[in-house]
Amino acid sequence: MIRFSSTQLWVHDQAEALDFYTKKLGWEVTSDITIAEMGNFRWLAVAPAGQPDVAVVLMAIPPAPVMDAATAEQVRDLMGKGYAGTLFLTTEDCVAEVERLKTRGVEFIDEPEERPYGIDAGFHDPSGNHLRLAQLRQF
Amino acid sequence: MTASPPALLPAPVPPARHLLRARDLADTRYTEPISVDDMARAAGLSRAHFSAEFRRTFGETPHAYLLTRRLERAASLLRATEYSVAAICMEVGWASVGSFTTSFRRCFGVTPTGYRASFPPAKDLARIPGCVLQAYGRPQNRTFREDDAAAPARPSGQFRQPKEDTR
Numbered sequence: 455m456i457r458f459s460s461t462q463l464w465v466h467d468q469a470e471a472l473d474f475y476t477k478k479l480g481w482e483v484t485s486d487i488t489i490a491e492m493g494n495f496r497w498l499a500v501a502p503a504g505q506p507d508v509a510v511v512l513m514a515i516p517p518a519p520v521m522d523a524a525t526a527e528q529v530r531d532l533m534g535k536g537y538a539g540t541l542f543l544t545t546e547d548c549v550a551e552v553e554r555l556k557t558r559g560v561e562f563i564d565e566p567e568e569r570p571y572g573i574d575a576g577f578h579d580p581s582g583n584h585l586r587l588a589q590l591r592q593f
Numbered sequence: 594m595t596a597s598p599p600a601l602l603p604a605p606v607p608p609a610r611h612l613l614r615a616r617d618l619a620d621t622r623y624t625e626p627i628s629v630d631d632m633a634r635a636a637g638l639s640r641a642h643f644s645a646e647f648r649r650t651f652g653e654t655p656h657a658y659l660l661t662r663r664l665e666r667a668a669s670l671l672r673a674t675e676y677s678v679a680a681i682c683m684e685v686g687w688a689s690v691g692s693f694t695t696s697f698r699r700c701f702g703v704t705p706t707g708y709r710a711s712f713p714p715a716k717d718l719a720r721i722p723g724c725v726l727q728a729y730g731r732p733q734n735r736t737f738r739e740d741d742a743a744a745p746a747r748p749s750g751q752f753r754q755p756k757e758d759t760r
Contacts, residue, residue: 460720480621482666486674487719492729497721503620520728 460499460509463541464533465581468498471512474580475500478558484509493517502543510541533582540584548573548589555587611636612650615643619659623666623686629655663687664700671709673718678705 465471475481484506485499495516499509515526532538545551548566552575556562564576572591578584615636618627632655633643647655663685670681679690682705687693697705712718 476624483670484673485715485719486676487716487721488675489716489729492726493733495725495729497719497725499720516729519731519733 458508460511461541462511462513463579463581463583464515464529464538465512465579465583466515466530466533467580468496468512468514470580472498472500475510475512478555478560536578536582536584538581538583540586542586542588544588544590546589548575548587551587609650611638612643612647615647615655616651616658619655619662623659623662624684626686626688627659629659632659660696661700664697667693667697667705668701668708671705672712673715675715678709681705 463471472483472486476483481500481502483499484501485497487498488494488496496514498512500512501509515521515529517526521529529538552562552566555577560577562575562577564574566573566575566589569588570591571588573589575587576584577587615632618632618635629644630640632647633640636643636647638646644655647658651658653661666685667681670676670684671678674681676684678694682690682693685693687696694704697708701708703711
């Protein structure tokens, strides 16, 4: 059996992303390691509280030669436009969570809306990554 | 907190839901200087009544729950990061390193520093896959003489190992 473990998001600033995912979203750091001998490569992973077996790795866009400058620019461009990737999150109470996140300064691009599958809202992280927050209907 | 649309939450709220709200507060905002008073407020109960009800429902006092929640996070950060003890202390909602260390030792039997030392370095526990280590670990010197030659074949296996997964 294959299980889901973790996924990776590009971020334009790891410190800013860390602040957003922990202080605003309320997630926890599951790994934060900087390796000096690898050009201070920082492996930074966060996860929702109570879900220690999954994680999102917040990855800085690497310098050359790991990624060439033109590609890095393309990634930054896509990320800034909101096309780099989406995280789909669920919650028991979408409206209440959206209110809570708004008090912490999260700007929503989609207010909670009724969908056939439940209530769904959307926002961006500081890098432009898209996050959906859904309260799923029990069928 | 506004109520959700009735279509999705038709049933009346069970009494323990208020206590869960208090526990959720401890779970989600333990990094802030919240206290049992704040938890009681989240449940909408008086402090004394709240503590008794919480204990009856969850089997431990709200103070113990909040404390162990913070200590568990501190222990996790000591194992999984290279943050200083002082930074971790603040990160999990303590105001002073002294009282943090005292509570930590009472719970785990060792100081935070001793606890960290009893585990492999965080670097060794991080699930950094081989492909990342290889990409970032490549020598950055780009002035090898063979750059001028016509695309020399790399020794197979030296730069790429096909089945690398360190998890």
